[in-house]
Amino acid sequence: MQPPRFSARSELASLQRYNSGLTLDDVAQRAGGRRIAKLGSNENPHGPGAAVREAMADAISRPFVYPDPSARALAAEIAGATGLAGERVVFGDGSEDLLNVLARAVLRPGDEVVTLFPSFPLHEDYAVMMGARVTRIELTQERRIDMEALLAAVARPVRLTLIANPMNPAGVWLAPDDLNALLAAQHPDSLLCLDEAYVEYAAGADYVSCLDRLGAHDKPLLVLRTFSKAHGLAALRIGYGVSNSDDVIGAMNLVRTPFNVNGVAQAAALAAMQNTDEMVTAVAETVRERKRMATALTGMGLEVLPSKGNFLFVNCARPSVEVADQLIDLGVIVKPWKQAGYENFLRVSVGLAWENDQFLDALVCILKGRP
Known part of the structure; x- marks a missing residue:
């Protein structure tokens, strides 16, 4: 039996469902038991106090x-x-x-x-x-x-x-x-x-x-x-x-x-x-890590936009969807950007130091064609 048809409002025809990003469960099997660095949703990994x-x-x-x-x-x-x-x-x-x-x-x-x-x-x-x-x-x-x-x-x-x-x-x-x-x-x-x-x-x-x-x-x-x-x-x-x-x-x-x-x-x-003390401490750590990550990515020869957020926008010089997919196998979640003109960019959140290191190491492997 075919499901019944119903017409939604015409304004919705050009919209796509919002990409909420991948969850830990989404990538666990592909990550092969690695710790997963979840850097796709701009979360604060330190959590509340x-x-x-x-x-x-x-x-x-x-x-x-x-x-x-x-x-x-x-x-x-x-x-x-x-x-x-x-x-x-x-x-x-x-x-x-x-x-x-x-x-x-x-x-x-x-x-x-x-x-x-x-x-x-x-x-x-x-x-x-x-x-x-x-x-x-x-x-x-x-x-x-x-x-x-x-x-x-x-x-x-x-x-x-x-x-x-x-x-x-x-x-x-x-x-x-x-x-x-x-x-x-x-x-x-x-x-x-x-x-x-x-x-x-x-x-x-x-x-x-x-x-x-x-x-x-x-x-x-x-x-x-x-x-x-x-x-x-x-x-x-x-x-x-x-x-x-x-x-x-x-x-x-x-x-x-x-x-x-x-x-x-x-x-x-x-x-x-x-009670803002722990939040202020976490933000300061993120800002330090943001600078460290930007320096490392620039050192790889990549274009990195200056950022005042808890994330970086990085030009991979190749389709970011492909890069993001390869990163999953290495236990890293980022967000490939799909808007027109920015398909080579990915947005990576600034996480804990070990998460950022895992991302940087994994990206080096991908860019150099190593498994």
Whole structure:
């Protein structure tokens, strides 16, 4: 018997299912008993600290109680840390969920969305899902953000400009002067959204968070953050957005599901914000390892883009799908990039020192044609 047919919305025809990356179980058999270096999903392999784990254990003891639908304790903590009103915070089941919520809240068929390219695919996919048109601002030949093209685009009354800063997968970022220019160029009828999923890894005088500009900005602005990366809570799925616009927050709260962040995630995120020492230590170790890996990869003759994330974007000078497949046999998971023009690039997360060493050693073998 043939399965029954049913037509989905026409906007979905051009979309592909999001590539969530391989799991440890996916590659265990091919790895032949080797330890597996999981470097494909930009996770924090150090995990959360003891206080966060205790908060999780306490919260899971009450699974029969619905969570606070507004995560008010966490909102108050974020408000205290940022100086912004707790009512201006919206929560999601990870910042990926908030990208979906944002698209459903503000985009209409035919609206224009401006984003950087190569991009986190969901920045484009959710816009297409709503029938919007995506305008890509591609990196220059020097692999830098094309500020001239970006400023010209955002000066128009586009519906939404959605930018990851630092960029995923490229790792490059807006310098403070670039961010100031972007904010100044923004059309007053447009919404500007900065996705700062990797902000904790981006410290330095050459980077500034848009949260530092939010309170004084006079045009609609939304900043997204996540607890999945530096805070090590990827499995719990919790992120948040902060806006200077009551209209933006109100619309997002209307379309999100009522209990979209579970109680364990709320408790863990609150403890993570109140106990940051172990996170700061882990981030510092990742930044050191990021520099070491970049030096080693450059020493192999490979192009490595500068990065402010917990990952590197590497040009293998050959199809990265093939390289990534060979790495699996050597116990290493990375993410080959498949967007047009970047098929030779792979994104590799910065893991623990032994994981990074395993990746570097395995890549040398592949590049030299050794088993």
